Amino acid sequence: MQKFISISPEETEQIAFRLSQTLKGTEIIAMFGGLGAGKTAFTRGLSRGLGINDGVSSPTFALVNEYEGKFRIYHFDMYRITCYDDLYSTGFFDYINNGIMVIEWSENISSFLPENLITITIEYLSETEREITIEGAEQI
Numbered sequence: 001m002q003k004f005i006s007i008s009p010e011e012t013e014q015i016a017f018r019l020s021q022t023l024k025g026t027e028i029i030a031m032f033g034g035l036g037a038g039k040t041a042f043t044r045g046l047s048r049g050l051g052i053n054d055g056v057s058s059p060t061f062a063l064v065n066e067y068e069g070k071f072r073i074y075h076f077d078m079y080r081i082t083c084y085d086d087l088y089s090t091g092f093f094d095y096i097n098n099g100i101m102v103i104e105w106s107e108n109i110s111s112f113l114p115e116n117l118i119t120i121t122i123e124y125l126s127e128t129e130r131e132i133t134i135e136g137a138e139q140i
């Protein structure tokens with residue numbers, strides 16, 4: 001387990017950028033943390049580390065966005081997913097092993113997540129401070 005304190009969105013992106021450098025291409029990255037925690041900021045840094053420089057925003061309406069960089073990235077937002085059928089209909093299970101999956105609101109699908117994953121927990125400490133806990137990843 002690795003823990004970091006981030007004091008700005010840029011620092012959160014930087015931590016994610018460092019994590020991206022350890023990835024092999026098919027990881028499942030489950031992010032936990034409520035509204036405005038910084039999950040999209042984290043995804044932005046991760047994507048930048050894989051050569052994707054723009055267009056990363058919360059896929060709240062699309063449910064999943066796809067980016068192509070060093071690896072393919074599937075960026076999910078599970079905010080509105082409440083049951084297995086909802087999750088199944090996003091195509092979630094078909095994406096596994098076809099790219100990196102980065103998942104916002106993993107709380108909502110926690111019972112359907114595979115065992116082998118990286119978890120990112122972002123805890124809100126104050127307006128600009130976050131505690132970021134990374135589990136299941138290589139040392140960054």
Ligand SMILES: Nc1ncnc2c1ncn2[C@@H]1O[C@H](COP(=O)(O)OP(=O)(O)OP(=O)(O)O)[C@@H](O)[C@H]1O
Nearest residue numbers: 006007008009012035036037038039040041058128
């Ligand atoms: N240390 C920090 N790390 C990340 N974001 C921060 C930090 N400090 C302040 N912020 C602010 O918190 C917000 C994080 O927004 P972001 O969209 O990344 O959150 P989110 O977890 O994806 O939210 P949502 O659940 O709505 O998708 C931004 O407005 C950002 O400027």
Ligand SMILES: [Mg+2]
Nearest residue numbers: 039040058104
């Ligand atoms: Mg978001």
